[in-house]
Amino acid sequence: MRQLFGFTVPVFVVCLIAGNVAMAQGGRGRGGFGGPGGFQMGPAQLIGFEPVQKELKLSDDQKAKIKEITDALRPQPGVNFREMTDEQRQEFFAEMRKKNEEAAKKVGELLTEAQNTRLKQIQLWIQGTGALTTNEELAKKLNVTDDQKTALKTILEESGKKGGELRRGLFGQDVSPEDRAKINEQLTALRSETEAECLAVLTDDQKAQFDKLKGPKFELDMSQLFGPGRGGRGGRPGGNN
Numbered sequence: 001m002r003q004l005f006g007f008t009v010p011v012f013v014v015c016l017i018a019g020n021v022a023m024a025q026g027g028r029g030r031g032g033f034g035g036p037g038g039f040q041m042g043p044a045q046l047i048g049f050e051p052v053q054k055e056l057k058l059s060d061d062q063k064a065k066i067k068e069i070t071d072a073l074r075p076q077p078g079v080n081f082r083e084m085t086d087e088q089r090q091e092f093f094a095e096m097r098k099k100n101e102e103a104a105k106k107v108g109e110l111l112t113e114a115q116n117t118r119l120k121q122i123q124l125w126i127q128g129t130g131a132l133t134t135n136e137e138l139a140k141k142l143n144v145t146d147d148q149k150t151a152l153k154t155i156l157e158e159s160g161k162k163g164g165e166l167r168r169g170l171f172g173q174d175v176s177p178e179d180r181a182k183i184n185e186q187l188t189a190l191r192s193e194t195e196a197e198c199l200a201v202l203t204d205d206q207k208a209q210f211d212k213l214k215g216p217k218f219e220l221d222m223s224q225l226f227g228p229g230r231g232g233r234g235g236r237p238g239g240n241n
Helices: 011-025 050-056 060-071 086-110 113-134 136-141 146-168 177-201 204-214
Strands: 002-004 007-009
Touching: 050 113, 060 086, 113 136, 113 146, 113 177, 113 204, 136 204, 146 177
Parallel strands: none
Antiparallel strands: 002 007
16 A cells, blocks of 8 residues: 555555546646546556456466566655655656556557457446547547537536546545445446536447447446455456555
8 A cells, every 4th residue: 555645545546546647737638537537547557457357368478467567557665746846746647657658558569459459448438438538549430520529528627527526535544435435426427427428429420330449348346446455346456456
């Protein structure tokens, strides 16, 4: 466990948060964590979850090599955001972003063509309609217009603000299980509402193509990401924290 902004969270979450803040500062995400009440996770982050590895049918050799990649993403001991200057934080986030991009490339090289295709589909399921503004390849395939991008951006930014406010409640040291469950329910509801609003911006043809690109349904229980010592339903990312 590690201290982040005065709160104790799993090491993997530190890495995940850093990656998402870096994305936000790089202009590719808003609201800190990005997405409609959810996270924006790259290949190297997603593949650390046991359910994702199971879905991709990874070999033991692939799992071992992927663990090396995800372990390398962990922040060095002694990282203290509260003592950093704004410039130091920006440098840290920029470095994390660079590491995430390099790790994503390494992961892609380890996977088969079919596994890479499925991993992209899983990303779309996890990101939801948030991918419409952060995934340039997706926006191009769906022929998302500038007006649609503006409308989607407005919806997602507002959702990001609401989601950020809700998530801050998860970090309190005295948060009860009941309060945590209530916040997670609110986050789930926010995500559903945002998804519906974003889909309403798309044409019927775009929605049909979006569904096709996502492939078979995949679910990952993100509500447990901030649970004590947990990374998600089915196991911790990479098998250990």
